[in-house]
Amino acid sequence: MPDATDRRILRQLLADPDAATAALAARAGVTPASLWRRLDKLRETGVIAAIQLRIDxxxxxxxxxxxxxxxxxxxxxxxxxxxxxxxxxxxxxxxxxxxxxxxxxxxxxxxxxxxxxxxxxxxxxxxxxxxxxxxxxxxxxxxxxxxxxxx
The missing domain is CATH 3.30.70.920 (Lrp/AsnC effector binding domain/regulation of amino acid metabolism (RAM) domain)
Known part of the structure; x- marks a missing residue:
């Protein structure tokens, strides 16, 4: 189950899916290495199914x-x-x-x-x-x- 940090990361990712890793990590209050570990865990557990391209x-x-x-x-x-x-x-x-x-x-x-x-x-x-x-x-x-x- 995602914790408060994971939810913060997800909120930031939803707000700006194109953000650079360093910027996303800073806004979520974690280091870039921690961000990557947590994103990998969220993918492995199926919380993040995919990051999709949306065409207008x-x-x-x-x-x-x-x-x-x-x-x-x-x-x-x-x-x-x-x-x-x-x-x-x-x-x-x-x-x-x-x-x-x-x-x-x-x-x-x-x-x-x-x-x-x-x-x-x-x-x-x-x-x-x-x-x-x-x-x-x-x-x-x-x-x-x-x-x-x-x-």
Missing amino acids: WRALGWEVEVSLRFTLDKTDPRAFDEFIAAAREVPEVTEIQTFLGSVDLRLSVIARDMAHWQQVYRDRILTLPHVSDSEALMLVSTIKDSAELAL
Whole structure:
């Protein structure tokens, strides 16, 4: 279980994942060698699963982001597996999540513009198998996008 020092390190790492080791260690109140040992331990125990690269798709010209919620026809026991396999083949799908409740799955889909979105929707989304109902939610703005919790 992470101690107070580990939590301090995690808070600093979340606040500035690109910080140099010496700066991160200083802000966390540890030496660089201690920082590395503690980060290694946090990785080994699975507390830190990965440090990920995040791409700003809008900066690359992908202006449309849509969240699609699906309810599947679950009379076929292969419905989930076949839907997920087909959704993975759609290059514009950036995220697939499954849920309990009236919504079974959610896909995040990006497109360059509305014309591209219409093409993706018609040619790739509407052809996904076992869909009994769907709802599209177009992203207007992101108010908060953070993995930070009180550590």
